[in-house]
Amino acid sequence: MTLREIVGDTETTGLGVPAGHRLCEVGLVEVIDRRPTGRTFHAYVNPDRGMPPEAFAIHGISEAFLNRMPLFEEIADDMLAFIGDAPVVAHNASFEREFLNAELVIAGRPPIAEDRFVDTVRLSRKRTPGKGIRHTLDAVLERFKVDTSRRTLHGALLDAQLLAEVYPQLLAPPQFEMRLLLDLPPAETPEPVQRTPRPPRQFSAEEIAAHAALMSSIASPIWDEYRALS
Numbered sequence: 001m002t003l004r005e006i007v008g009d010t011e012t013t014g015l016g017v018p019a020g021h022r023l024c025e026v027g028l029v030e031v032i033d034r035r036p037t038g039r040t041f042h043a044y045v046n047p048d049r050g051m052p053p054e055a056f057a058i059h060g061i062s063e064a065f066l067n068r069m070p071l072f073e074e075i076a077d078d079m080l081a082f083i084g085d086a087p088v089v090a091h092n093a094s095f096e097r098e099f100l101n102a103e104l105v106i107a108g109r110p111p112i113a114e115d116r117f118v119d120t121v122r123l124s125r126k127r128t129p130g131k132g133i134r135h136t137l138d139a140v141l142e143r144f145k146v147d148t149s150r151r152t153l154h155g156a157l158l159d160a161q162l163l164a165e166v167y168p169q170l171l172a173p174p175q176f177e178m179r180l181l182l183d184l185p186p187a188e189t190p191e192p193v194q195r196t197p198r199p200p201r202q203f204s205a206e207e208i209a210a211h212a213a214l215m216s217s218i219a220s221p222i223w224d225e226y227r228a229l230s
Helices: 053-059 072-084 093-107 120-127 137-144 155-172 180-184 206-214 222-229
Strands: 004-012 023-032 035-044 088-089 115-117
Touching: 004 053, 004 093, 004 120, 004 155, 023 072, 023 093, 023 120, 023 155, 023 222, 072 088, 072 093, 088 093, 088 155, 137 155, 180 206
Parallel strands: 004 088, 088 115
Antiparallel strands: 004 023, 023 035
């Protein structure tokens, strides 16, 4: 049985729906059994509002460019058809879910259930626990040595592709590194235990006679059957 999942990312005009911010780009990558299939969905979306300079500095998507793009409701059905009934894997999934579901509601489509989202921030914290460890997407990609040389600005499809690449590593159990093993001191060889053999016990004539009397009192002892077989 194959496992189909959708790894996704979005770009937005800001950090929160309650502040009036909207989605402006969505990128989705299909993975089956944790491996990208090559199938993707990508769309720029007219957010029907201005682009703050601080958001533009992150993703470089201008208001003038987005004004030529379709509204979310025009791409909603194609996006939902691509996702199907698959789980949605996202970094900081609550953020992605908030914006996607807000847009779906505005477009008159049902939101995606919370339990269908897989949060790779949580996976990263479980995979690499400890204080002072960063779990941003940049930090996770660097920690697992994923090549990000083609990434100069944030982009929904590219970030989804990078996340799909690192996703299987976040699910893998931690491994001992050879350098940690090499740092261990050599194992100590225990000294062999010297044992002194105990001399055989010498039985008295009275003990030997008592043993013979006991053996003769046992009717049909089982050891006679073994002697007959030998």
